[in-house]
Amino acid sequence: MIVEVRGLRKVYSGKQEVTAVDGIDLSVKPGEIYGLLGPNGAGKTTTISICTTRVIPTAGTVRIAGVDAVANPAISRRAIGVVPQYNTLDRACTISENIYFHCLFFGFSRAEAKARTTQLLDQFHLGERTKAYPSQLSGGLAQRVQIARAIAHRPKVLFLDEPSAGLDPQSRIAMWEAVRALREEGITVVLTTHYMEEADELCDRVAIIDHGKILVEDTPAALKNSVGAQKVYELHLRDRESIPALAATLAGYNGVSKAEPTGDGVRVLAHGADGLLAEVLAAAGPYGLRDLNITEASLETVFIQLTGRDLRE
Amino acid sequence: MSISTLPISQATHEATPGKWTVYGRAFAGLFVRDLYVLRREMFPFIIRVCMNPLLFLFVFTYIMPHMSGGAAMNPTAQMAASGGGNFSTVLLPGLMAVAIMFSGIAAVALPLSQEFGVTREIDDRVMCPLPVGAIALEKIVFSSLQSMIAAAVVFPLAYYVPSTPVAAHVSSWPFLLAVLVLASLVAGALGLTIGTAVNPKQIGLIFGVVVMPITFLGCVYYPWAALKGMPFIKYGVLVNPIVYMSEGLRAALTPGAHMPEPLILGMLCFFLALLTWLGMRGFLRRVVG
Secondary structure: OOEEEEEEEEEEOOOOOEEEEEEEEEEEOOOOEEEEEOOOOOOHHHHHHHHOOOOOOOEEEEEEOOEEOOOOHHHHHHHEEEEOOOOOOOOOOOHHHHHHHHHHHOOOOHHHHHHHHHHHHHHOOOHHHOOOOHHHOOHHHHHHHHHHHHOOOOOOEEEEEOOOOOOOHHHHHHHHHHHHHHHHOOOEEEEEEOOHHHHHHHOOEEEEEEOOEEEEEEOHHHHHHHOOOOEEEEEEEOOOOOHHHHHHHHHOOOOEEEEEEEOOEEEEEEOOOOOHHHHHHHHHHHHOEEEEEEEEOOHHHHHHHHHOOOOOO | OOOOOOOHHHHOOOOOOOHHHHHHHHHHHHHHHHHHHHHHOHHHHHHHHHHHHHHHHHHHHHHHHHOOOHHHHOHHHHHHHOOOOOHHHHHHHHHHHHHHHHHHHHHHHHHHHHHHHHHOHHHHHOOOOOOHHHHHHHHHHHHHHHHHHHHHHHHHHHHHOOOOOOOOOOOOHHHHHHHHHHHHHHHHHHHHHHHHHOOHHHHHHHHHHHHHHHHHOOOOOOOHHHHHHOHHHHHHHHHOHHHHHHHHHHHHHOOOOOOOHHHHHHHHHHHHHHHHHHHHHHHHHHHOO
């Protein structure tokens, strides 16, 4: 295991005591892309900050590539690359200088640093903007420079905190490609996200995290299978009083694995029997069906099943 | 503890260097980066260093002595009359001390408050393979270099601009060097303390609340010995580190009465230890959760 987290807890004391991380265990295999998926405030960033030596845990251990990151923060940083949520590029230096000096900080000779900078600028298609300053870059480009800089010292693990926050869809896809390419270099990636598409698309394994605890951890496919359905019908009804009755009726249908009341209707998890939609519509019609959403079962469905809440709430 | 035995070394292709080599290289890397940026911004740096002493000298040691009937406003004449040496001679070490102190604030406190408040560049810097305290130390050391350059720039100004002759001679080079280095380090430590203690939003206030008082009450424009008629002020100013910077340079560069030399060096060491400790503590609190 390249990242091993055991019994991690972080309690912020103050006027109000806040338990940001509440007993997390994690194991990330070398070469994996591992995702921490959860809503804002779930404890993802705190977990990553502890792994990257920026926050001291209240309890628990973190080992990165065999080094105890809590006891030997300075040395363990050699194995860690970090891309935080915000742009931390050195504003006084150009893009290529940002990468070059990063290499020097990690003990490269000047010649090695120069060669590595050239190679990374090329790899991340930054060749045209080498002399630009960070303030002149778009969000997507700055993100790419940050990733290039973070892996410049050839870390074993790259931590990405909310890598697609604030990126436009196009930049996000470009970022995904860049992250996938890291796998070929043998770099393990740990990322946090609250976009379930991102976790689904990018990650080999995902831990769903809420209130500082890991609720479930598996491959995205296995997590989606655990719901036992391919489709989710979200029924919105005018007549709210009879919602439980309708849910009970629908649950008995062939092809329905689960039907549960929601605030203003019923959520039906179906494993796609022919003609089921028509039956569901017919049953819901008398209760004043206002609207119907059909989606594929996703990690979001898994999250809702586990917490009863939406990822965005 | 040796880390070369830990598994981190297994997969790195080159031989893993020891802990101190790693730290040393990271420290040197940070220093080289700062030097590089300073070299590129040399012109604004020189302007910043020169402007205040140049104007001060021009007005008080050139214009005023030349004013017809300006003798009443002329501090030079009065000081010479009271036997405290002429004003230009008093100003030479004083303005050097201000330049040293201000460089510490401009090189550490202002950039730090920006990094804590807006840019968060510091978050990347603390990911260097170096203990966080050493990153703060690098800031102090680099700032002291800037302070020494600033002092070297101010010296010729303070020597040549005044219309009255400046009496300057070095009696002991080792003492001058010790004062210069200690004062510059104290300035960097002061900058670190201010930069980490002050809320980034209020950093503009420190000019009024900190820089002005420590300058005016720092024996910059008058020698400490001349305060003998006012014991309240004479002993009150001793809590101000700038006093030891200006008195130290005064003792090293100019003739006339000044504070005892061992006291100066002792107090500079004391303030260096105190401010470094405060600054490091503040830095750690800011960057490690």
